[in-house]
Amino acid sequence: METLIIVVIIFGLLVSIHEFGHLIVAKRSGILCREYAIGFGPKIFAVKKGETVYTLRLLPIGGYVRMAGEDPETFEVKPGQSIGVYLDRRGHVSRIVSDHLEKHPDARFITVERCDLDEKLILSGYEQEDGPLVSYTVNRDATYLADNQDFQIAPRDRQFASKPLLARFLTIFAGPLMNLILAVVIFIIYFSIQGVPSNEPVLGKVINGYPAEKSGLVAGDRIVQIDGHRTMNWQGIVNYVSDHPKENIHLTVERNGRQKQVSLITGQRKGENGKFEGVIGVYQPTRHSFIASVGAGFSQTYYWVKMELVGLKMLVTGGFDLNKLAGPVGIYHATGEVVAQGLFFVLNWTAFLSVNLAVINLLPLPALDGGRLLFLILEALRGKPVEPQKEALVHFIGFAFLMLLMLLVTWNDLQNLFSR
Missing domain, CATH: 2.30.42.10 (PDZ domain)
Known part of the structure; x- marks a missing residue:
């Protein structure tokens, strides 16, 4: 039980720091971040702060930041659709409701003629069947109700794809970078206590x-x-x-x-x-020297980055023993052994895993941050982005292969575990 708690804490820290890197740079770049999630699957906990919903999900196997424009918008208002709208003091639309209209008797009901939530932010339609066409300006921070949760609309300039290439590159790169920074900080703490x-x-x-x-x-x-x-x-x-x-x-x-x-x-x-x-x-x-500890923190992180790259090179060239390749089960077992050795070993192990997460995520493989960065580099070389549908298909196929690899590695973990 102790090992399970430590594993959850370690992976929670690594994932939350990684996703925080994406989140903070995206927000600095003006990108609307709809959700910051730790884990996948059903929600355990959710709270909205500002324009972002912060969620904790059931399966502790990763996390994500859902940015506007990365995926097709889930909310679409079509001509002929009946909706309810709430207006602010200026008469501008501040909230849109498309489902269960009977639960919103205080809303103003409209049969939509035209709705542009990307560029002009205009909503027009009929309040009565034989009435005149009415038009409303939609606030830039207007919300729509879906799944009993208000989500903010995303004008074009708040979407990921609308931002300059450098801003998008830094937003993606910030996740792995935060894991490297975390490793440096942990090593500095370790050497400050243990000595250099x-x-x-x-x-x-x-x-x-x-x-x-x-x-x-x-x-x-x-x-x-x-x-x-x-x-x-x-x-x-x-x-x-x-x-x-x-x-x-x-x-x-x-x-x-x-x-x-x-x-x-x-x-x-x-x-x-x-x-x-x-x-x-x-x-x-x-x-014991703080300055020496800082230097050692950077040098130790660099050492493990280099060792990760050496290991990956051996994996490609065939010089790596695949039986030593560890997945979730193997990492869990190794963490149990580290926990038994004490706090300082846990610190070292956490820093190592943080470096590992950074390096793996920077690999130019679909569905990883490195794969997304590769598409941005291709965009810079071509002078235009790859078609979103093609990029999405590549990432989907890559994600499927990663899940298959995860299953194979987990099977290898179990075989190694039971053969001891």
Whole structure:
């Protein structure tokens, strides 16, 4: 249960930050954002603030920002249709009702002759069967009632497609960018608490029961030499010890300005390459500095971005073991293992997943942010946009393939889980 709660919190944070990036840049660009949703499926919670409805939905597998103009408008007023309208003090239409008119006896009823909610914002029709044609100006922020919820109309200049190419590009790019920023912030917090790894040839925390502790070494000891070889940095210590498993080594140690000789027999463990490597049971030294933590936050994020790209390259070229490809079940299982190790491991894991979400979303694949950015780049090269119907079809097919891939990866997760 604890793992499930942590997973929901982590993914809720990653998705909400991602979608917030889209939302804030879209609003800054003047795009009408109808809904900011976390999750998919039926609504659990909804609240309207300003012109946007903020919803929490049942299935915690993503989220979205519904911008005007990205999809065909769901509300259309056709000639001959009977509607109810509410007027403001100036006599302009402030609200349109098309269903269950009997529930709105205080509305003014009109049989529509013409309705333009995109450009001229004019509504004309007949209030009586034999009456004169009447015309009303529609407010730019007028609403229409649908599913017991008022939605704001979207004049052409409030729609996504009407905005300059750069504004649309930044709106889409802002989601992955916010995930990268989140990763940087989390890593900064982590390093501010834990300290920034130092490459000085100094011992960090000494682990009880290991050779270093048994030989009397303590945190802060500076290793001057190993077997007569001068040590210049921490990595030099690691490399030498690693190359000498189960061997007697002699250290020259400096403590409080004095040097002493220490001998110990290294332990051993199996490395990633299957070979045994030496260990003495010490952690890398750290230093506490906010400026250093900021630098480490950026460098660690860059490192994981690079590793993600390397992994994707191996996946394409065939050098990646597909059995190691993890989906929702695999991530859930891995999160459970991370939770068992403590808060700081959870912070690292959250930052890594945030980087992963950013990089995956920037891939030039249909239905992902990268796919949408690719269409915008094509528009810039062609000098005109791709036809909306064709783009929508490509994204639909891409989404179907992504769902199929998700099912296959989940099946792989389950096989790996039950084969352990």
